[in-house]
Amino acid sequence: MTNQSRSPILLLKTKSSPHDGYDEFFSERNYTPTFVPVLSHNFHNENLAQIKELFESGHLNPGPERRYGGLIFTSQRAVEAFADMLAGVDHSLTASASYSLPLYTVGPATARSLTTLRNTHFPHATIHGADTGNGENLATFILDHYNSLFPFSSDPATASENKADGRKPPLLFLVGETRRDIIPRTLMGDSTPLSRRIDVEEVVVYETGVVAKFEGEFEEILAKYNNPAGMVWVVVFSPTGCDAMVRVLRRTADSKQEGEGRGVFVATIGPTTRDHLVKECGFQPDVCAAKPSPEGVGEGIVNFTKSLVG
Incomplete structure (x- = not known):
């Protein structure tokens, strides 16, 4: 299966080593995971x-x-x-x-x-x-x-x-x-x-x-994948960096041509990050994982996608 037929999913985290559960989970399910480091520790x-x-x-x-x-x-x-x-x-x-x-x-x-x-x-x-x-x-x-x-x-x-x-x-x-x-x-x-x-x-x-170059890197990667023909998922793992992410998403939305459909959707790892986005950033994510795991995020995305066509 080629990358062109896969759905992009942007994971706002540093890729875990030697194995990353999110990379393995979504790679096996017709997604192309891309990691965008947000946090410096x-x-x-x-x-x-x-x-x-x-x-x-x-x-x-x-x-x-x-x-x-x-x-x-x-x-x-x-x-x-x-x-x-x-x-x-x-x-x-x-x-x-x-x-x-x-x-x-x-x-x-x-x-x-x-x-x-x-x-x-x-x-x-x-x-x-x-x-x-x-x-x-x-x-x-x-x-x-x-x-x-x-x-x-x-x-x-x-x-x-x-x-x-x-x-x-x-x-x-x-x-x-x-x-x-x-x-x-x-x-x-x-x-x-x-x-x-x-x-x-x-x-x-x-x-x-917050990683100093996060906002610019996220905007560049999002521009690469974002197109009217498909869905791009962004998964948020922490309140840190949410302000920068929301700024990029709003600029992306403002740059769309009239009549273009929405292409970017946001999932959070849990209620803490969701509540921060809503209360502090005035941004409503599409999915909040029931469990903070690859399976929890994946299930939320599947259920949301079904609701769009159901």
């Missing part, structure tokens, strides 16, 4: 050094000195930053810390990256939450799962003023500088009963910006 080395010291000091090992009872990851970039730091840590130290260590994540892509890291460094750790789909669902899952590991004690000898259960260590949440607060707000908020609250400490391990 810089690791926060100072904060990562502090996490490294936790392993080297033994403060993540099981026992009364363990400072955190588990880790939370909600992005592949956080996993990558963590993995970069672990490259300088002796495997015996991370293996010791992995006993009774839950690793919480959201979405299959982040779970896959975390699984590779677990297999290398944390042989005794367990991964949870891969099917939760978003931060709100993950927080609800953590409340049930983590509290099951540390049953509430009403004994004043074990309870403390700051913790519902004196034996329940906080969770370490590795984040980027820009993130929603739904997880800490749910786990520690007033709406959660005191007996179920879980302390969360957020540590910024990477910073994110």
